[in-house]
Amino acid sequence: MTQARLMDGTALARRIVEDTARRAAELTARTGVVPCLATVLVGEDPASVTYVRMKQNRCRKAGITSRHVALPASTSTAELVGTLRELSADPTVHGILLQHPVGDHVDERAAFEAIAPEKDVDGVTFASFATMSFGLPGFVSCTPGGILRLLDEYGVELAGKRAVVVGRSAILGKPVGMLLLARDATVTYCHSRTRDLSAAVREADIVVAAVGRPRLLRGQDIKPGAVVIDAGYNAGNVGDVDFDSAVERASLITPVPGGVGPMTIATLLEQTVTAAEAAAQGLAAA
Amino acid sequence: MTQARLMDGTALARRIVEDTARRAAELTARTGVVPCLATVLVGEDPASVTYVRMKQNRCRKAGITSRHVALPASTSTAELVGTLRELSADPTVHGILLQHPVGDHVDERAAFEAIAPEKDVDGVTFASFATMSFGLPGFVSCTPGGILRLLDEYGVELAGKRAVVVGRSAILGKPVGMLLLARDATVTYCHSRTRDLSAAVREADIVVAAVGRPRLLRGQDIKPGAVVIDAGYNAGNVGDVDFDSAVERASLITPVPGGVGPMTIATLLEQTVTAAEAAAQGLAAA
Numbered sequence: 001m002t003q004a005r006l007m008d009g010t011a012l013a014r015r016i017v018e019d020t021a022r023r024a025a026e027l028t029a030r031t032g033v034v035p036c037l038a039t040v041l042v043g044e045d046p047a048s049v050t051y052v053r054m055k056q057n058r059c060r061k062a063g064i065t066s067r068h069v070a071l072p073a074s075t076s077t078a079e080l081v082g083t084l085r086e087l088s089a090d091p092t093v094h095g096i097l098l099q100h101p102v103g104d105h106v107d108e109r110a111a112f113e114a115i116a117p118e119k120d121v122d123g124v125t126f127a128s129f130a131t132m133s134f135g136l137p138g139f140v141s142c143t144p145g146g147i148l149r150l151l152d153e154y155g156v157e158l159a160g161k162r163a164v165v166v167g168r169s170a171i172l173g174k175p176v177g178m179l180l181l182a183r184d185a186t187v188t189y190c191h192s193r194t195r196d197l198s199a200a201v202r203e204a205d206i207v208v209a210a211v212g213r214p215r216l217l218r219g220q221d222i223k224p225g226a227v228v229i230d231a232g233y234n235a236g237n238v239g240d241v242d243f244d245s246a247v248e249r250a251s252l253i254t255p256v257p258g259g260v261g262p263m264t265i266a267t268l269l270e271q272t273v274t275a276a277e278a279a280a281q282g283l284a285a286a
Numbered sequence: 287m288t289q290a291r292l293m294d295g296t297a298l299a300r301r302i303v304e305d306t307a308r309r310a311a312e313l314t315a316r317t318g319v320v321p322c323l324a325t326v327l328v329g330e331d332p333a334s335v336t337y338v339r340m341k342q343n344r345c346r347k348a349g350i351t352s353r354h355v356a357l358p359a360s361t362s363t364a365e366l367v368g369t370l371r372e373l374s375a376d377p378t379v380h381g382i383l384l385q386h387p388v389g390d391h392v393d394e395r396a397a398f399e400a401i402a403p404e405k406d407v408d409g410v411t412f413a414s415f416a417t418m419s420f421g422l423p424g425f426v427s428c429t430p431g432g433i434l435r436l437l438d439e440y441g442v443e444l445a446g447k448r449a450v451v452v453g454r455s456a457i458l459g460k461p462v463g464m465l466l467l468a469r470d471a472t473v474t475y476c477h478s479r480t481r482d483l484s485a486a487v488r489e490a491d492i493v494v495a496a497v498g499r500p501r502l503l504r505g506q507d508i509k510p511g512a513v514v515i516d517a518g519y520n521a522g523n524v525g526d527v528d529f530d531s532a533v534e535r536a537s538l539i540t541p542v543p544g545g546v547g548p549m550t551i552a553t554l555l556e557q558t559v560t561a562a563e564a565a566a567q568g569l570a571a572a
Contacts, residue, residue, distance in 0.1 A: 126412055126417075129412075130412035133415065134456050162486075174467075181454060184477070184479040188474040189474075195447075
């Protein structure tokens with residue numbers, strides 16, 4: 001049996017970041033504006049600290065300044081909202097990333113909504129969700145946006161195709177389904193309450209697994225020739241798809257790691273520079 | 287063959303409006319606050335004039351004041367946004383309805399976004415779409431909200447069921463799918479680009495037709511025993527479903543007229559009183 005072609009997120013992300021770095025350098029040379037991403041971290045969760053540091057390193061390499069705001073774990077919703085409003089109003093900040101989780105005592109939604117939509121380069125606000133859903137201009141959630149870029153890079157036709165999204169999180173499953181729908185796919189949302197998940201997934205020309213359950217989908221669930229996007233992130237670099245059996249059935253598949261993962265940060269960096277370009281243009285027009 | 291039971295939207299809407307009128311009267315007696323719906327109409331499109339008048343009449347019967355703002359067809363986006371912001375800031379107005387369409391020269395989205403979410407009783411803002419999508423408290427779009435009420439009234443179980451929404455408009459198809467997803471249905475969005483619509487619809491335990499194409503769906507497209515919601519509104523009181531053939535296959539079906547239609551205004555009135563109650567409570571707490 002023919003094995004699926006791998007969708008190389010690492011290579012595509014590298015090209016996006018190189019292009020982003022060129023745009024950042026050009027913007028700085030032309031206007032003096034250095035793109036700036038503000039990263040906000042509440043508490044000291046080790047994984048979150050690592051994620052934020054990784055994002056800062058990538059920013060630096062792409063010619064993007066990062067401004068880090070470290071808040072104590074005891075930060076209240078009102079304090080966090082205040083910080084995010086200040087950053088939203090600060091003309092030297094172009095993008096804002098609130099690292100989540102923010103702690104159970106904080107109203108995460110209130111915090112997200114304190115981010116100005118034009119600085120929401122992580123795509124977490126209601127406004128960004130709605131613009132994604134309605135096919136309007138705006139920032140996309142980074143992982144869903146990265147998935148669409150990967151599909152486009154590999155020439156996957158979306159219009160009229162059956163797409164099945166497994167998972168319905170606010171940051172991944174829901175927006176990726178809406179982006180696919182805006183591109184004229186026929187989209188089905190499956191989730192933990194779906195009966196006969198396997199039958200539903202077997203209808204899919206394009207499968208997006210975004211649920212965080214190791215190897216939930218196996219080769220037998222994949223329609224021969226389908227495109228399989230594994231956005232799962234589980235311990236031990238295991239995706240939501242059992243790669244070894246799915247690779248025998250799919251036509252295209254993302255490996256884990258090296259598939260969807262690298263696209264997330266690339267999209268974040270790209271959107272930060274886009275925000276900085278828009279801000280610089282706004283200044284020039286004012 | 288057994289015919290489907292009819293889902294009587296007229297009767298359910300009447301009960302909702304009666305209950306709403308009781309709540310309005312109780313609020314006015316207790317606090318002196320009379321619930322007020324502002325209706326904003328741009329231009330003099332005859333259908334729009336009729337719709338607005340109908341809504342005003344229903345308001346009056348339910349103990350809701352309506353304040354009508356008639357703007358000339360030449361109204362600019364900035365002027366319309368200004369009017370909607372004033373109404374959003376006016377403490378005597380509890381709900382705002384912008385009758386659409388507003389004319390091609392107006393940025394309808396900018397206008398909708400000028401409506402304060404706490405007065406968005408028609409459920410048209412980005413914030414309302416997002417709260418519907420994420421299962422958070424907020425106002426729903428009136429027709430989708432009315433459809434969910436009908437399903438609940440007739441005891442239709444949603445969790446784990448396959449729901450197919452035909453149509454993906456911002457005001458009807460997209461939000462009704464999100465409301466069904468939030469209630470744990472497995473939801474598929476079909477639309478004009480869907481290939482083999484009939485096969486996709488035949489998978490559905492619950493079909494919502496919301497596309498505005500007369501008799502697009504026929505009995506042969508309906509899985510025996512499915513629940514059929516016809517939200518179509520076409521000339522001559524014809525729905526998106528061919529009633530005569532679908533009624534032979536479905537277990538429950540909404541007639542046109544008298545099914546989904548009456549639920550829309552009932553939901554609008556109910557949400558206006560809910561907004562007034564919340565505003566009065568806010569005043570009492572202040």
